[in-house]
Amino acid sequence: MGKVSIAVLASGRGSNFKSILSEIHAGRCNAIVNVLITNNPDAPAIEIATQNNVPVEILEPKNFSSREDFDDKIKETLDKYDVELVVLAGYMLILKGKKLLDSYQIINIHPALLPSFPGVDAQTQAFDHGAKISGVTVHFVDAGLDSGPIIYQEAIDISNCKTAEETAEKILKIEHLAYAKVIDLFSKGKYVLEGRRVKFLKNE
Amino acid sequence: MGKVSIAVLASGRGSNFKSILSEIHAGRCNAIVNVLITNNPDAPAIEIATQNNVPVEILEPKNFSSREDFDDKIKETLDKYDVELVVLAGYMLILKGKKLLDSYQIINIHPALLPSFPGVDAQTQAFDHGAKISGVTVHFVDAGLDSGPIIYQEAIDISNCKTAEETAEKILKIEHLAYAKVIDLFSKGKYVLEGRRVKFLKNE
Numbered sequence: 001m002g003k004v005s006i007a008v009l010a011s012g013r014g015s016n017f018k019s020i021l022s023e024i025h026a027g028r029c030n031a032i033v034n035v036l037i038t039n040n041p042d043a044p045a046i047e048i049a050t051q052n053n054v055p056v057e058i059l060e061p062k063n064f065s066s067r068e069d070f071d072d073k074i075k076e077t078l079d080k081y082d083v084e085l086v087v088l089a090g091y092m093l094i095l096k097g098k099k100l101l102d103s104y105q106i107i108n109i110h111p112a113l114l115p116s117f118p119g120v121d122a123q124t125q126a127f128d129h130g131a132k133i134s135g136v137t138v139h140f141v142d143a144g145l146d147s148g149p150i151i152y153q154e155a156i157d158i159s160n161c162k163t164a165e166e167t168a169e170k171i172l173k174i175e176h177l178a179y180a181k182v183i184d185l186f187s188k189g190k191y192v193l194e195g196r197r198v199k200f201l202k203n204e
Numbered sequence: 205m206g207k208v209s210i211a212v213l214a215s216g217r218g219s220n221f222k223s224i225l226s227e228i229h230a231g232r233c234n235a236i237v238n239v240l241i242t243n244n245p246d247a248p249a250i251e252i253a254t255q256n257n258v259p260v261e262i263l264e265p266k267n268f269s270s271r272e273d274f275d276d277k278i279k280e281t282l283d284k285y286d287v288e289l290v291v292l293a294g295y296m297l298i299l300k301g302k303k304l305l306d307s308y309q310i311i312n313i314h315p316a317l318l319p320s321f322p323g324v325d326a327q328t329q330a331f332d333h334g335a336k337i338s339g340v341t342v343h344f345v346d347a348g349l350d351s352g353p354i355i356y357q358e359a360i361d362i363s364n365c366k367t368a369e370e371t372a373e374k375i376l377k378i379e380h381l382a383y384a385k386v387i388d389l390f391s392k393g394k395y396v397l398e399g400r401r402v403k404f405l406k407n408e
Contacts, residue, residue: 113337113359116320130401132357133317135337153336155317155359197334 003032004187007083008054009074009091010038014045015172016089016109016179021052023180030187035081037074039093055081061093071097078104085186087179088141095141105186106141109179111171113137113153118146123168132159134167136175138182140198149196152182207236208391211287212258213278213295214242218249219376220293220313220383225256227384234391239285241278243297259285265297275301282308289390291383292345299345309390310345313383315375317341317357322350327372336363338371340379342386344402353400356386 008017017036023029036049037057049056057077064070075097078086086106095101112122114137117129126134135155140148154174161167185191191200212221221240227233240253241261253260261281268274279301282290290310299305316326318341321333330338339359344352358378365371389395395404 113317113320113335115333115335116317127401128399129319130354130399131317131319132354133339133359135359150334150336153363155337155339159357195332195334197331 002187003030004084004183005034005082006031006085006087006183007035007037007078007081008033008045008087008089010036010043010045010089011040011092012043012045012090014043014048014089016176017045018048019176020087020089020180020183021048021054023177023184029180029184031085031183034083035077037077039091045089067093067096068098071095071100075100075103085183086141087183089179094145095143101141101143107138107151107182108141108146108148109175109182110137110139110146111168111175113155114139114146114150121164123171124164126158127161127164127167132157134158134171136171136178138179149193149198151185151191151198152178154178206391207234208387209238209286209288210235210291210387211239211241211282211285211289212237212249212291212293214240214247214249214293215244215296216247216249216294218247218252218293220380221249222252223380224291224293224384224387225252225258227381227388233384233388235289235387238287239281241281243295249293271297271300272302275299275304279304279307289387290345291387293383298349299347302347305345305347311342311355311386312345312350312352313379313386314341314343314350315372315379317359318343318350318354325368327375328368330362331365331368331371336361338362338375340375340382342383353397353402355389355395355402356382358382 010017024031033054035055041058046056061070086104088108113135117125133155138152139150142148156174158167185200189200189202214221237258239259245262250260265274290308292312317339321329337359342356343354346352360378362371389404393405
């Protein structure tokens, strides 16, 4: 099967970006990163891209008249780099451009078992709520907040975690491998949506 | 350690009641069922109680002027049977009596990983939402809907379930053992509440 061409959108340290590259290099994720797009000229993710010969595009919202215009520019950039799948990796802006959302399959990873604990600080939410199990969710991105159809989930026991920080660290460990695993799925076959149920069809 | 004296409240078939008794008999749940209380004179749970020499009290809301009065009567019944822990097992009425809620530690099992999918038909909710992971939650009962502090959770992969019914069956299997396991915890030690985090202190 052919590699899936992805764009990574990141705003920060790029720890998920790094782990995706590492899984690609290890042969466990059949993808190629065509471009890193970031809204933050100081994002450490940029250095990771440079070290891995991944082209970088820095697009700052302040240079655009609206967030819709900004997202249109992202869409044009994705067109230019011939991207099949858009991977949000610590991208801190909510996507508002209809053209962008309609044109690309966009995925995100959320550090909780959605629909539990959407939004920011999901790990702290889970800890404070006294959840004994949490995990990660990879989902399609729609116009809502962490509300798109669920592609993959993985659970983890957080009952012995003593702080929200420890909870976050424990979840981060599964987050890294889970994301690469899902990207790899996109290289293996098509998927169908039944209602909001996502089902991958293998060997197609 | 001494056995924990429980009351089971059930409205229906009593499948959880049955599995609790079975785990008690197998020596894996250090409890004794002092009484079955049911609001339904036709509940199959009654026969299970009779077969196992568990006293039965049938209390029907229609014989009481209010749900508070009805719950007061449940509280008196619990007092009479010297109960330490109240176990809801398919009990279909929401507890409304403040005296009852304040006097007893009451637990419930919910067929989802709360706070995801509270309320009725949790398994169908999970299936329709396209969740890949669901599970069971044992929690303390408060005046809200499935909102009390979480005691125990167990996750299960439902990604291959083809129907809501199959999802429910898969969850039911872990439900039975999970509930008995949690009841057994109450015989082994005290617990503390830190915010809404439940922590059992062993060997006390």
